[in-house]
Amino acid sequence: MTIPRMTQMKFNPLDIDQKWQKRWAKDKLYQVLDDDPRPTWYELTMYPYPSGNLHIGHWYAMAPADAHARLRRMQGFNVLHPMGFDAFGLPAENAAIKRGIHPQQWTMANIKNMRIQLRSMGAIYDWEREIVCADPGYYKWNQWFFLKMYDAGLAYRSKAPANWCPSCQTVLANEQVVEGECERCNSPVTKRELDQWRLRITKYADQLLDQSKLEWPEKIKLMQTNWIGRSEGAEVGFDVSQYGLEFKEIKSFTTRIDTIYGVTFVAMAPEHPLLHQLTKSKQQNKVLKYIEKAKSESEIERLAVGRSKTGVFTGSYCVNRVNGTKIPVMVADYVLMGYGTGIVMGVPGHDQRDFEFARQNDLPIKVVITPPEWEGEELDEAYVGEGIQVNSGQFDGLLNIDAQKKIIDFLELQGWGKRSISYRIRDWLISRQRYWGTPIPIVYCKICGIVGVPPSELPVLLPDDAEFKPTGESPLKGIEEFVNVKCPKCKAPAKRETDTMDTFFDSSWYFMRFLSPRDDRYPFDPELAQKWAPVDQYTGGAEHAVMHLLYARFFSKVLRDLGLVKFDEPFKRLFNQGVILGEDHEKMSKSRGNVIDPDDYVKVLGADAVRCFLMFLGPWDQGGPWSTAGINGTARWLNRVWQLTQRDHRELDNVQTSNQANREIQRSIHKTIGSVTEDLDKFKFNTALARLMEYTNNLNQYWQNKQISSVIWRDGIQKLLLLLAPMAPHITEELWERLGFEYSIHNQPIPKADLRLAADEFITLIVQINGKLRDKLEVPVSISEEKAKELAMGSSKIQAQVMGKQIIKVIYVAGKLVNIVL
Numbered sequence: 154m155t156i157p158r159m160t161q162m163k164f165n166p167l168d169i170d171q172k173w174q175k176r177w178a179k180d181k182l183y184q185v186l187d188d189d190p191r192p193t194w195y196e197l198t199m200y201p202y203p204s205g206n207l208h209i210g211h212w213y214a215m216a217p218a219d220a221h222a223r224l225r226r227m228q229g230f231n232v233l234h235p236m237g238f239d240a241f242g243l244p245a246e247n248a249a250i251k252r253g254i255h256p257q258q259w260t261m262a263n264i265k266n267m268r269i270q271l272r273s274m275g276a277i278y279d280w281e282r283e284i285v286c287a288d289p290g291y292y293k294w295n296q297w298f299f300l301k302m303y304d305a306g307l308a309y310r311s312k313a314p315a316n317w318c319p320s321c322q323t324v325l326a327n328e329q330v331v332e333g334e335c336e337r338c339n340s341p342v343t344k345r346e347l348d349q350w351r352l353r354i355t356k357y358a359d360q361l362l363d364q365s366k367l368e369w370p371e372k373i374k375l376m377q378t379n380w381i382g383r384s385e386g387a388e389v390g391f392d393v394s395q396y397g398l399e400f401k402e403i404k405s406f407t408t409r410i411d412t413i414y415g416v417t418f419v420a421m422a423p424e425h426p427l428l429h430q431l432t433k434s435k436q437q438n439k440v441l442k443y444i445e446k447a448k449s450e451s452e453i454e455r456l457a458v459g460r461s462k463t464g465v466f467t468g469s470y471c472v473n474r475v476n477g478t479k480i481p482v483m484v485a486d487y488v489l490m491g492y493g494t495g496i497v498m499g500v501p502g503h504d505q506r507d508f509e510f511a512r513q514n515d516l517p518i519k520v521v522i523t524p525p526e527w528e529g530e531e532l533d534e535a536y537v538g539e540g541i542q543v544n545s546g547q548f549d550g551l552l553n554i555d556a557q558k559k560i561i562d563f564l565e566l567q568g569w570g571k572r573s574i575s576y577r578i579r580d581w582l583i584s585r586q587r588y589w590g591t592p593i594p595i596v597y598c599k600i601c602g603i604v605g606v607p608p609s610e611l612p613v614l615l616p617d618d619a620e621f622k623p624t625g626e627s628p629l630k631g632i633e634e635f636v637n638v639k640c641p642k643c644k645a646p647a648k649r650e651t652d653t654m655d656t657f658f659d660s661s662w663y664f665m666r667f668l669s670p671r672d673d674r675y676p677f678d679p680e681l682a683q684k685w686a687p688v689d690q691y692t693g694g695a696e697h698a699v700m701h702l703l704y705a706r707f708f709s710k711v712l713r714d715l716g717l718v719k720f721d722e723p724f725k726r727l728f729n730q731g732v733i734l735g736e737d738h739e740k741m742s743k744s745r746g747n748v749i750d751p752d753d754y755v756k757v758l759g760a761d762a763v764r765c766f767l768m769f770l771g772p773w774d775q776g777g778p779w780s781t782a783g784i785n786g787t788a789r790w791l792n793r794v795w796q797l798t799q800r801d802h803r804e805l806d807n808v809q810t811s812n813q814a815n816r817e818i819q820r821s822i823h824k825t826i827g828s829v830t831e832d833l834d835k836f837k838f839n840t841a842l843a844r845l846m847e848y849t850n851n852l853n854q855y856w857q858n859k860q861i862s863s864v865i866w867r868d869g870i871q872k873l874l875l876l877l878a879p880m881a882p883h884i885t886e887e888l889w890e891r892l893g894f895e896y897s898i899h900n901q902p903i904p905k906a907d908l909r910l911a912a913d914e915f916i917t918l919i920v921q922i923n924g925k926l927r928d929k930l931e932v933p934v935s936i937s938e939e940k941a942k943e944l945a946m947g948s949s950k951i952q953a954q955v956m957g958k959q960i961i962k963v964i965y966v967a968g969k970l971v972n973i974v975l
């Protein structure tokens with residue numbers, strides 16, 4: 154893509170960028186000291202995956218976040234705003250396979266490049282705190298946490314159907330399956346029965362639903378709530394004791410126990426472990442075939458609305474105890490193994506899926522809740538609303554919502570069922586059959602069983618040499634020196650676990666590692682955790698709503714329960730930036746040819762122009778399109794700032810100043826301070842910059858009128874630089890120096906608005922008669938009560954109406970209104 158013509162800068166932005174980046178590094182200007190007495194502020198941007206190149210999306214996430222962190226710094230906080238790399242994961246491995254380089258080499262080369270690019274942004278990152286998750290010094294602690302969780306019963310191994318991506322050749326967590334497809338490669342996800350490690354996030358489901366401490370976007374909180382998916386209902390058993398099996402009943406989870414008398418079939422998930430025992434030999438072939446077919450289909454396909462509801466009879470019947478009816482046991486793929494009990498009580502009269510299933514399989518449809526004006530006719534679709542119980546034995550005549558409680562009480566009394574809560578969320582599957590991740594620190598011994606690697610032997614190092622080509626089994630399996638170990642307990646020959654961890658494990662606690670990044674005694678220093686954590690302000694993309702952000706919350710609660718921290722929410726405040734689009738208003742993509750490379754612009758216009766334009770192009774949370782005209786406009790404005798601020802103020806020394814002009818420019822200065830600091834505080838960078846642009850126009854006007862004092866002019870210029878400093882750190886530092894102010898501008902406090910100077914000179918005084926608006930008057934702000942009343946009474950409009958009437962009283966509300974009561 155050709156780079157469009159860019160504005161000519163009035164200064165050499167490259168020189169200035171480099172000059173100050175070097176100077177700041179040399180002076181350790183942004184080094185964060187733990188013993189700094191100022192109050193702490195921890196502001197974090199989601200750390201990048203080292204894909205190789207810092208693209209404009211990274212800049213869009215990071216530059217505004219840096220401006221906000223800089224504001225906090227100027228507001229007197231000791232600000233920690235660190236940066237690191239989320240360095241493990243599939244892309245490194247896939248890229249390595251394609252290019253024949255080792256993932257380690259590929260990743261480290263990318264990091265090296267991205268570090269340089271990141272530095273060009275001029276952010277306040279303290280590079281001494283950088284972390285790289287693929288370093289043994291980091292992933293050792295992943296292993297340490299894993300073992301802690303294992304000891305606490307929070308990490309466990311189980312054989313269960315797992316999401317399987319046939320193309321990535323690895324299992325995926327539920328959260329990584331998007332609309333039935335692998336989040337990374339979009340292949341349809343299937344199921345595989347595998348022994349896998351899982352973390353018991355479900356134990357924390359209710360705690361995770363408590364969002365009372367979160368100042369987060371409502372959208373994200375809602376997504377988490379839905380993802381956790383809490384449903385209150387009942388578990389009810391259906392009798393199968395007549396078959397003499399080792400179980401006497403099959404249990405189903407329902408949220409509509411009021412419909413129990415309307416059950417005309419029971420449907421089991423194809424994966425249900427009891428299905429085979431209930432399948433009669435005559436039906437065996439059909440059932441097996443059906444199970445096989447269901448296996449190859451994704452959950453989303455199975456649940457799709459409008460999809461035909463297929464199923465097969467198992468040959469067995471069960472008894473609905475409330476009314477003694479004998480009903481067929483079916484297998485149906487719209488029933489999922491992962492939800493409730495994996496068995497549904499089919500109520501075709503009142504559930505649309507069950508209705509369609511019954512129609513298709515010739516099962517009866519029974520009404521037990523009356524639709525409005527129902528006269529006993531057949532239904533065209535399930536009636537899902539409220540109504541009166543019918544055909545429901547002793548519960549007939551009750552409103553169904555009242556019957557719910559009574560029926561469940563009755564079932565509990567009989568021992569046929571009980572109240573129950575189901576969650577949609579599943580335990581977090583963390584095993585990956587891939588190379589580039591943290592080895593799971595477990596050994597399998599024939600004598601001792603599953604044995605955790607002792608902490609003193611951590612880290613279990615990732616071996617260098619492995620065959621990365623995905624085969625469905627971990628590449629570590631083929632490395633004998635790695636696999637064959639002595640059991641840590643009994644010293645007998647044993648085998649190492651060869652799966653690696655989901656990289657979301659790394660990012661679930663990385664924010665803690667920045668506090669003591671090189672510590673080899675702890676994952677994080679407990680005292681520093683007390684001082685800095687949790688994160689005060691987190692920023693990043695909304696795409697992490699139910700993965701990273703939920704896992705990190707889970708981790709914090711686990712850390713709290715392990716006694717390692719006192720908080721239980723990792724990120725107090727969250728702000729999601731929007732997406733930056735191409736110049737054509739479309740998503741940026743190589744195939745569209747609309748990708749913007751920030752380096753091209755930084756080289757010509759300087760980092761500040763890119764930073765400022767990204768903040769100016771729209772509200773940060775909404776994103777917006779890139780625009781060449783737009784960045785040129787921003788660059789021209791920076792040129793104007795460059796010239797304006799360097800005008801020789803001595804030109805004003807001998808002018809005839811006017812009090813009014815001085816007063817007006819001061820008002821402009823302090824109004825600008827007030828609104829810009831308020832906007833920056835709330836991430837409203839675009840309006841903050843718009844105010845500053847308006848302000849520079851004002852300054853220019855007053856300069857031209859030559860009626861202002863040079864002292865006030867210089868004050869106005871100084872304030873402009875200070876307010877712009879968080880967004881354009883390089884040129885403001887340069888101008889600060891040129892104007893003879895003390896280094897560094899970034900150590901100055903942000904100006905505070907003087908409300909008296911910011912106040913308007915005139916206000917609009919409302920004049921009422923008996924509470925009704927009759928006139929409006931422009932009066933000086935400082936008007937006295939006496940004078941206000943006098944002016945109000947003197948108005949010709951008021952005079953006309955008051956004439957000849959008796960005035961009972963005159964009420965004055967300072968600065969607002971005069972009300973005359975007749």
Ligand code: ANZ
Binds near residue numbers: 412
């Ligand atoms: C009988 C019934 C009658 C139901 C009725 C609904 C309406 P939520 O609200 O999402 O929690 N269900 C239970 N387990 C299932 C599984 N493993 N796979 C598919 N569906 C399952 O949904 C709860 C309802 O989903 C349950 O209530 C059950 O159908 C179905 F008029 O039971 B219901």
Ligand code: ZN
Binds near residue numbers: 641
């Ligand atoms: Zn052993």
